Amino acid sequence: MDINNVLKALCSEGGVSGNEKAAAEVALSYLKKYDENAFIKNNSVFATIGNGEKKVLLDAHIDRIGFIVTHITEDGFLKVAPCGGIDKRFLPALQLIIHGKKDIAGTVVSIPPHLASDNKPLDFDEAYIDTGYSKEELEKIVSLGDNVSFCSPFAELLGTRVSASALDDRSGVAVILYALELLSKENINCTLQILFSSEEEVGERGAATGAFSFNPDIAIAVDVSFAYASGEKEEKCGKMGKGAMIGIAPSLDRELSNELINIAREKNIPYQIEVMNGRTGTNADRFAINREGALSSTISIPLKYMHTPVEVVDTRDIISCAELIAEFVKGVK
Amino acid sequence: MLEKLCLLNGASGDEKNVREFIINEIKDYCTYRVDKLGNLICEKKGAGSPKSKIMIAAHMDEVALIVTAIRADGSLAFSAVGGIEPSTIMGTRVEINGHNGVIGSAAVHNLSKSEKEKSPEMSALYIDIGAETKEEAEQYVSLGNIAYFRSEFVRFGDGKIRCKAIDDRAGCEMMIEMIKGEIPFDTTFVFTVQEEIGTRGAKTAAFSVNPDIAIVLETTTAADIPLSDGDKKVCLQKGGAVVSFMDRSTIYDRELYRLAFDTAKKNNIPVQTKSVVAGGNDSGAIHISRDGVRTMAISVPCRYLHSPSCVADMADIKACLDLCKAVLCEIGNI
Numbered sequence: 001m002d003i004n005n006v007l008k009a010l011c012s013e014g015g016v017s018g019n020e021k022a023a024a025e026v027a028l029s030y031l032k033k034y035d036e037n038a039f040i041k042n043n044s045v046f047a048t049i050g051n052g053e054k055k056v057l058l059d060a061h062i063d064r065i066g067f068i069v070t071h072i073t074e075d076g077f078l079k080v081a082p083c084g085g086i087d088k089r090f091l092p093a094l095q096l097i098i099h100g101k102k103d104i105a106g107t108v109v110s111i112p113p114h115l116a117s118d119n120k121p122l123d124f125d126e127a128y129i130d131t132g133y134s135k136e137e138l139e140k141i142v143s144l145g146d147n148v149s150f151c152s153p154f155a156e157l158l159g160t161r162v163s164a165s166a167l168d169d170r171s172g173v174a175v176i177l178y179a180l181e182l183l184s185k186e187n188i189n190c191t192l193q194i195l196f197s198s199e200e201e202v203g204e205r206g207a208a209t210g211a212f213s214f215n216p217d218i219a220i221a222v223d224v225s226f227a228y229a230s231g232e233k234e235e236k237c238g239k240m241g242k243g244a245m246i247g248i249a250p251s252l253d254r255e256l257s258n259e260l261i262n263i264a265r266e267k268n269i270p271y272q273i274e275v276m277n278g279r280t281g282t283n284a285d286r287f288a289i290n291r292e293g294a295l296s297s298t299i300s301i302p303l304k305y306m307h308t309p310v311e312v313v314d315t316r317d318i319i320s321c322a323e324l325i326a327e328f329v330k331g332v333k
Numbered sequence: 334m335l336e337k338l339c340l341l342n343g344a345s346g347d348e349k350n351v352r353e354f355i356i357n358e359i360k361d362y363c364t365y366r367v368d369k370l371g372n373l374i375c376e377k378k379g380a381g382s383p384k385s386k387i388m389i390a391a392h393m394d395e396v397a398l399i400v401t402a403i404r405a406d407g408s409l410a411f412s413a414v415g416g417i418e419p420s421t422i423m424g425t426r427v428e429i430n431g432h433n434g435v436i437g438s439a440a441v442h443n444l445s446k447s448e449k450e451k452s453p454e455m456s457a458l459y460i461d462i463g464a465e466t467k468e469e470a471e472q473y474v475s476l477g478n479i480a481y482f483r484s485e486f487v488r489f490g491d492g493k494i495r496c497k498a499i500d501d502r503a504g505c506e507m508m509i510e511m512i513k514g515e516i517p518f519d520t521t522f523v524f525t526v527q528e529e530i531g532t533r534g535a536k537t538a539a540f541s542v543n544p545d546i547a548i549v550l551e552t553t554t555a556a557d558i559p560l561s562d563g564d565k566k567v568c569l570q571k572g573g574a575v576v577s578f579m580d581r582s583t584i585y586d587r588e589l590y591r592l593a594f595d596t597a598k599k600n601n602i603p604v605q606t607k608s609v610v611a612g613g614n615d616s617g618a619i620h621i622s623r624d625g626v627r628t629m630a631i632s633v634p635c636r637y638l639h640s641p642s643c644v645a646d647m648a649d650i651k652a653c654l655d656l657c658k659a660v661l662c663e664i665g666n667i
Contacts, residue, residue: 073559075559076490077558077559085441085442086441087424087440087441087444087449088449088450089420089423089438089441089449089451089452089453090420090423090424090425090453091420092418092420092421092637092640093418093420093421093637093640093641093642094424094642095484095495095641095642104489104490105487105489105490105495106489107495107636107637107642107644109558109559109560109636109637110418110420110421110637110640110642111556111558111560111561112554112556112567112611112638113416113418113611115556115560115561115565119451119452120450120451120452121420121450121451121452126560128558128559128560130490130558130636130644131489131490132489132490132491132492132493132644133490133491134491137490137491152426153426155426155433155435155483156433157432157433157434157435157461157462157463158432158462158463158464158469158473159463159464159465159469161463163426163433163435163463226440226442226443229406229408229437229439229461230404230406230408230437230439230459231437231438231439231457232439232440232443233443236443240465241465304437304461305424305435305437305438305440305461306440306441306442307440307441307442308423308424308437308438308440309424309425310424310425310426310435310436310437312435312437312461312463
């Protein structure tokens with residue numbers, strides 16, 4: 001599997017929380033290779049591989065942060081509300097794609113110097129989107145409730161690093177797809193459940209309904225976490241290129257996390273430990289308390305500049321995460 | 334043509350790519366020379382000789398970033414070349430020596446409440462080209478290298494375009510078209526350098542050309558967005574060519590200002606003025622060159638200037654070119 005190509009294909013799609021279909025379809029097309037009955041329900045993608053006794057859920061969220069259109073002004077600008085945690089500081093002149101009846105370009109207005117009075121960022125209420133259309137023309141293409149996402153094409157940086165928007169968490173999707181490829185020649189002794197879940201960014205909702213459907217015994221959320229970059233606190237971040245971040249947290253199953261750490265050590269898979277002090281802010285929070293509960297942990301890809309249009313990951317870490325997952329799944333009896 | 338011009342990289346002091354492209358376009362239609370600073374000065378024959386010497390100018394340079402330090406973690410510290418608002422470049426892509434880079438900053442999740450409510454300072458931003466160490470970065474980048482906005486040329490909406498560097502490649506494009514076409518009077522066309530760091534090229538060019546009358550072709554701020562009202566909108570897109578009476582560097586020749594409006598009316602060309610005294614352009618250097626030059630500025634109303642996402646309207650660009658040609662017919666006789 002060419003990781004860069006998969007990331008590029010996944011990140012090129014919209015799929016803002018609540019409207020994941022376009023991205024889910026791409027992910028589904030990759031999954032069909034492993035489960036021809038894979039399907040999309042409630043904007044999440046479901047696949048099942050193997051028929052062992054133990055049910056092991058591998059999850060990555062398919063949604064991305066973005067906006068939802070709330071109003072069309074008389075002069076053809078859009079007003080929007082955020083879907084997920086968006087940083088207001090980079091709104092001015094931000095390049096966007098408006099997912100209407102067709103995709104059209106949009107640009108957030110910026111206030112020219114003669115009008116700027118203070119050092120405050122635009123509020124979402126002021127972040128009008130310039131569409132270049134009159135209201136009349138615009139209404140033929142865009143309706144209230146349509147989504148808007150960052151326009152930031154995939155780019156290769158030096159070495160094995162790549163940048164795009166939506167690497168949170170399309171790189172998690174790529175990890176699982178790569179793990180499935182590694183497992184494709186192996187005997188799987190469990191029932192492997194794949195969930196590319198919707199609506200993580202607005203409160204892990206797809207994870208809640210997806211886990212209910214699957215009712216797993218063990219669940220691993222594959223998401224991104226903070227990689228150290230200038231401006232961040234070093235002790236609160238993982239290191240880019242240094243391997244899978246294995247979560248330890250009161251809300252996670254400590255034995256499962258320890259098992260993942262042991263496997264990484266034994267198999268010489270690069271890993272690092274990510275300690276959290278309560279819940280994790282990932283889908284694992286939902287899995288742990290699904291139905292009667294599930295043993296849950298997190299495996300995270302270190303990522304820089306989270307929730308900006310230029311998120312960065314190192315594909316070596318994607319490989320480490322996938323290898324760790326494959327080794328873990330192989331060991332489940 | 335405008336697309337090609339905008340996508341060329343040419344920051345102040347680094348205009349070579351743009352100049353060579355333009356020379357290639359115009360070399361069969363005029364005589365030209367390049368002065369010591371890099372200004373491209375073109376003598377174009379018209380149908381007749383003007384009563385006064387006429388110069389038309391547009392600048393080739395664009396705003397960009399210059400690398401000032403390579404840090405231990407491989408990230409690049411930079412300063413702005415020209416006036417750039419940090420919030421417009423945070424989270425964007427750049428291109429440096431043919432390599433991709435991104436402008437990084439701490440994730441929003443890890444900011445304090447007060448940090449979230451403050452626009453970023455330029456000094457808090459940096460460029461990440463994917464290097465893991467200073468040594469790795471140094472293989473690809475040197476101090477003083479320029480990082481350019483990476484933006485596509487996008488046609489959108491009703492006749493709009495979005496790209497970097499529309500300021501002032503739009504002016505360059507109009508001049509190239511005029512040089513390639515027929516003009517009524519002999520004219521000196523000057524493609525200037527270093528406008529964005531203080532109209533420096535225009536100063537030497539105006540001295541050597543020594544014109545009586547000058548027209549500057551530019552872009553100017555259109556603040557016709559929902560956050561501004563009335564005169565604070567400055568000028569309107571689809572409102573036509575902008576002819577200024579005053580900005581922060583120039584009080585424009587009153588007779589030429591009136592002549593522009595009369596000419597526009599006569600030729601049915603949409604025209605407007607700026608309702609705020611703000612900004613400045615090469616006119617500032619040109620109109621006080623030697624013993625003074627009568628100067629007029631014709632500008633394209635442009636939104637989000639000096640960002641990677643300048644927005645202009647093709648109809649306005651056409652109006653500016655039409656007006657410049659029509660005005661040229663008139664000023665040859667004064």
